[in-house]
Amino acid sequence: MESDLRSIGELARDSGLSVSALRFYDGAEVLAPARVDPRTGYRWYAPEQLADARLLARLRRVGLPLAEIRAVLGAVPGSGAAQRLMDEHLRRLEDGLVDARRELSSIRRLIDQRENPMSTTPAEYRFTVPARQLARALDAVRFAVGGDPELPVLSGVLFDLDGGLLRLVATDRYRIALAEVPVESVAPVGSASVESVSVESVECVPPVGRAVPAASAVVPVALADAVRALLGPAEGAVELALGAGTVHVAVGGHRIEGAALDHDYPDYRPLVRxxxxxxxxxxxxxxxxxxxxxxxxxxxxxxxxxxxxxxxxxxxxxxxxxxxxxxxxxxxxxxxxxxxxxxxxxxxxxxxxxxxxxxxxxxxxxxxxxxxxxxxxxxxxxxxxxxxxx
Missing domain, CATH: 3.10.150.10 (DNA Polymerase III, subunit A, domain 2)
Known part of the structure; x- marks a missing residue:
């Protein structure tokens, strides 16, 4: 009955959504009113729409995209579709938190360098990886290295040490290639009091305040090619050192080193999810x-x-x-x-x-x-x- 209908103001008060938000979601075909007065255009909502409005308010608070809000509200009850959308969104939020922790760690290091320029130097880590797997990783990403002189940062391969993994990344904006190499051990360079850390003890998402080995360098493509030639069919382990703007690679009694590109590499992680x-x-x-x-x-x-x-x-x-x-x-x-x-x-x-x-x-x-x-x-x-x- 019409007397049971809620006005848009009443629904806004009871659901936690604003009147303007309810008007927006009507126009976006997410939550249409049960009745619109043909003379005044005033919106009225059925009693059962309060539950949808309250769900909509919570979906909005967790940042669910509009198309997915529409899909959740329109999902067939019992199909599991709405729950699957929630699982996917939670994974995105968790990935974003991991990225935020990593970026904040980098920001803290930059702030330290800015505030203590004489006493703080960029972190540098020495670690070992299997030679065969590093060679395969270089082969897997080399084709995607960019060649645009206007984007010199893309003319190299990103070596990104993240806890127990070394990721190699190359992109020319139209394609991106990524390869992972397991890290066998890692330790800060120039810190005799710190022993090598076994990667089994390194967590992917550490508690706040706990340091995880992390360093990166954009290796010029010529240097990356020289490293690949040095590896050849080598077996065993390769020792690398990243950080402080340089790259050092040693394998089988041979050594190669060079300067990294002095550019910030684009954040590749959202692109590969x-x-x-x-x-x-x-x-x-x-x-x-x-x-x-x-x-x-x-x-x-x-x-x-x-x-x-x-x-x-x-x-x-x-x-x-x-x-x-x-x-x-x-x-x-x-x-x-x-x-x-x-x-x-x-x-x-x-x-x-x-x-x-x-x-x-x-x-x-x-x-x-x-x-x-x-x-x-x-x-x-x-x-x-x-x-x-x-």
């Missing part, structure tokens, strides 16, 4: 053959302003994957997906040393796609899709 809709497992050789044999279309102005050959990756309504010509007819079935990519970029992202299974992660036509090897989940590439002319 993907939420794919489809995960396609297939042999690397099969994907390579499909890309080579499939018809492509030439895009006159692709990434870097140069022409590129575009291939179309498709997933049909039943989840079957294929590489087709860009002009192929679209599958209109629910769940079908079409993603256009720079064919040569995707070929370069396929690991040369991975004859086995790949995992291709696809999220949407304008969502980055990832290429992973089944046995090395921390080593993967992310590519931006290509927009085809209308």
């Amino acid at each position: 993907l939420e794919p809709v489809h995960r396609i497992g297939l042999p690397a050789a099969e994907l390579r053959a499909a890309l080579v044999s499939a018809a492509t279309s030439s895009l006159p102005s692709g990434p870097h302003g140069a022409a590129c050959e575009v291939a179309l990756l498709t997933v049909d309504g039943e989840g079957r994957f294929a590489v087709v010509a860009p002009g192929a007819e679209a599958d209109g079935a629910p769940g079908a997906l079409r993603v256009a990519v720079n064919r040569d970029f995707l070929l370069e992202a396929l690991p040369a040393d991975a004859p086995g299974q790949l995992v291709l992660e696809l999220g949407g036509p304008i969502t980055p796609l990832a290429v992973r090897t089944a046995d090395r989940p921390g080593t993967f590439s992310v590519l931006m899709p290509v927009r085809l002319p209308a």
